[in-house]
Amino acid sequence: MxxxxxxxxxxxxxxxxxxxxxxxxxxxxxxxxxxxxxxxxxxxxxxxxxxxxxxxxxxxxxxxxxxxxxxxxxxxxxxxxxxxxxxxxxxxxxxxxxxxxxxxxxxxxxxxxxxxWALLAANPLEAAPPGRVVATAWRLTLERSPTIRLGNAELAEALYAQPALRVFFPFPSHGEFSLLSSTADPFYEEVPRAVPNGGGLWNVVLRWSRWSPHVPTRVLGSRLDAREAAALIAANVPAGSGPAVEGGWPEPPPLGAPVTGDPDG
Known part of the structure; x- marks a missing residue:
């Protein structure tokens, strides 16, 4: 640390x-x-x-x-x-x-x-005061706290350096780094994510979402360093997106779209 x-x-x-x-x-x-x-x-x-x-x-x-x-x-x-x-x-x-x-x-x-003491919870994000779950997640991420899942440190710092991205919930998983619009299941991902491309470089990928089934998965940029990837993600935040809601995404997915608790699905 x-x-x-x-x-x-x-x-x-x-x-x-x-x-x-x-x-x-x-x-x-x-x-x-x-x-x-x-x-x-x-x-x-x-x-x-x-x-x-x-x-x-x-x-x-x-x-x-x-x-x-x-x-x-x-x-x-x-x-x-x-x-x-x-x-x-x-x-x-x-x-x-x-x-x-x-x-x-x-x-x-x-x-x-x-x-x-009702203020004590089973995990640090449940213990965060109302309105501060996203800020708490970012602070623990940047402090490299062992109490939450951690992604690549250089990328996390680059993402946080973009003010437009700080309002989203940081969610690293399987080497990738997503920025979510909800802090719990059901998760909603509307912002492009960073996907590792080897050698410390990243692809920026817009994933298909069950809330936006008409938007196909596509790569927006390849083999970018952390700062370049963060800047490209910030440039592709959809208008009207964020800040992340605390808890699960409140809107149901379109009729017929598969429902899972995994932001990858």
């Missing part, structure tokens, strides 16, 4: 800047409640102002303050086995973060945590 900056906007996270980082801010919040957090551990690729974690047995609690657009503390909690992330949350309230951390340190199970 690439190194992440450790600075956070002071207007969004004043207590982190004043106290010297997340660990110190949470320790002060715990002390205010008559509790102790215990010493935090670093998170690889992040400085202590932006991210810290705690281990309790095989359970791991990590919190991130990496959103520079809005105040957000992003929570990740591993399962009891410690092998997989099992709960995700998002809140703007540091006191809520401390309360969940305290419960983890007291040995609460993932089920108990999710019962006590």
């Amino acid at each position: 690439p190194e992440q900056p450790d600075d956070v906007p002071p207007e969004l996270y004043p207590e982190l800047v004043a106290s010297g980082g997340l660990g110190e801010a949470l320790a002060r919040e715990a002390e205010r409640r008559g509790r102790r957090t215990g010493p935090p551990e670093p998170v690889e690729g992040y400085g202590p102002t932006a991210a810290v974690c705690w281990a309790q047995g095989e359970t791991r609690f990590a919190v991130y303050a990496t959103n520079a657009a809005v105040r957000e503390f992003r929570i990740q909690i591993s399962g009891d086995s410690g092998r997989h992330w099992a709960a995700f949350g998002s809140t703007d309230d540091l006191a809520v973060v401390e309360a969940i951390l305290h419960a983890v340190c007291q040995g609460a199970s993932i089920g108990q945590l999710r019962s006590a």
Whole structure:
């Protein structure tokens, strides 16, 4: 994962800047409640102002303050086995973060945590606040988070650099990179996708869609580098497309068109 900056906007996270980082801010919040957090551990690729974690047995609690657009503390909690992330949350309230951390340190199970705090979800996109699913997906993609599916890093950065493409849901799969108009099944793909052509080069392909069965699959450009592919995709966004809707695409496909949950179909 690439190194992440450790600075956070002071207007969004004043207590982190004043106290010297997340660990110190949470320790002060715990002390205010008559509790102790215990010493935090670093998170690889992040400085202590932006991210810290705690281990309790095989359970791991990590919190991130990496959103520079809005105040957000992003929570990740591993399962009891410690092998997989099992709960995700998002809140703007540091006191809520401390309360969940305290419960983890007291040995609460993932089920108990999710019962006590409705903000905790099974995956990071379900945990994203309403209206921020697409922005969350892009941020996790660019941060190279292991909690979501990741596509080619160079291509992801090139696509995000095109403002017209940021409103679509990033969906890498089988080496290809789609930009979808919905964030869940049924998926709707109306924007050309990038398809690998070997040697770090890409084809830009407009796929047949069950919502537009009259539009055949065709290649718009071949053997392009990441920036060229992103620019060509942006130039071929259909008029009136986007932004992506949160959830499944609300309109039914044309009568007689096959229905699948796969954006490739």
